[in-house]
Amino acid sequence: MSGITYDYMESYIRDLIPEKQGVLKGLKDFAESNSVPIVQKETANLLEFFMSLKKPERVLELGTAIGYSAILMAEASNRKAIIDTVERDPNMILMARENVKKHDYDKNINIIEGDCLEVLEKLQGQYDIIFMDAGKGHYNHFLPHCLRLLKADGIIIADNVLFRGMVASKDLVKRRKITIVKRMRSYLELVSKDETLITSVLPMGDGIALTKRRNE
Numbered sequence: 420m421s422g423i424t425y426d427y428m429e430s431y432i433r434d435l436i437p438e439k440q441g442v443l444k445g446l447k448d449f450a451e452s453n454s455v456p457i458v459q460k461e462t463a464n465l466l467e468f469f470m471s472l473k474k475p476e477r478v479l480e481l482g483t484a485i486g487y488s489a490i491l492m493a494e495a496s497n498r499k500a501i502i503d504t505v506e507r508d509p510n511m512i513l514m515a516r517e518n519v520k521k522h523d524y525d526k527n528i529n530i531i532e533g534d535c536l537e538v539l540e541k542l543q544g545q546y547d548i549i550f551m552d553a554g555k556g557h558y559n560h561f562l563p564h565c566l567r568l569l570k571a572d573g574i575i576i577a578d579n580v581l582f583r584g585m586v587a588s589k590d591l592v593k594r595r596k597i598t599i600v601k602r603m604r605s606y607l608e609l610v611s612k613d614e615t616l617i618t619s620v621l622p623m624g625d626g627i628a629l630t631k632r633r634n635e
């Protein structure tokens with residue numbers, strides 16, 4: 420039970436999406452056998468969809484892990500997009516660097532070492548897509564920086580916003596997760612109530628919020 424959607428719906432949708440082969444299959448198998456959290460299949464598919472739709476020049480990712488989603492996005496852009504991805508765990512950084520180098524993505528993927536909030540505070544530039552996939556309890560703190568770094572027609576894709584359903588139902592909330600849940604609700608309220616933004620929350624994967632600036 421994902422707490423987000425029906426199991427039969429999730430498995431039906433997942434079965435529609437072709438399995439990745441090659442590099443991405445290898446990374447996914449490694450992640451599964453070593454309990455490394457990576458994007459769910461339907462979320463990966465959505466990222467590919469937006470890469471195809473927006474043809475971004477620059478993408479910012481918060482949360483690299485072993486580099487699965489960064490490589491997926493680089494591949495989806497036919498190695499045209501530049502992807503800056505932030506990670507603080509030294510083991511993950513080591514593995515991500517190895518994966519990026521081994522599969523020749525060094526020209527597309529820059530791994531930025533450090534805590535997302537500290538990196539965001541100093542980061543400059545403008546991004547077409549910002550993918551939030553780290554620091555679930557801090558999306559509300561990341562938001563002002565992400566908006567500063569977002570191109571006028573850019574999009575923020577935030578993963579895990581329904582957090583196993585806990586964000587939407589108090590019956591599902593685990594006591595030790597209450598802070599994350601409250602902060603995630605605060606993120607969703609911020610992006611939903613701000614009249615300069617438009618947000619769509621998708622009950623798929625672990626919950627995804629798509630946010631962009633409203634057209635003037």
Ligand SMILES: C[S@@+](CC[C@H](N)C(=O)[O-])C[C@H]1O[C@@H](n2cnc3c(N)ncnc32)[C@H](O)[C@@H]1O
Binds near residue numbers: 457488
């Ligand atoms: C869900 S994983 C990212 C998965 C990756 N996007 C993928 O799908 O292949 C989240 C990663 O964010 C890192 N992380 C968590 N909080 C962070 C923070 N505040 N700053 C930087 N990295 C963080 C964790 O170490 C972990 O590797």
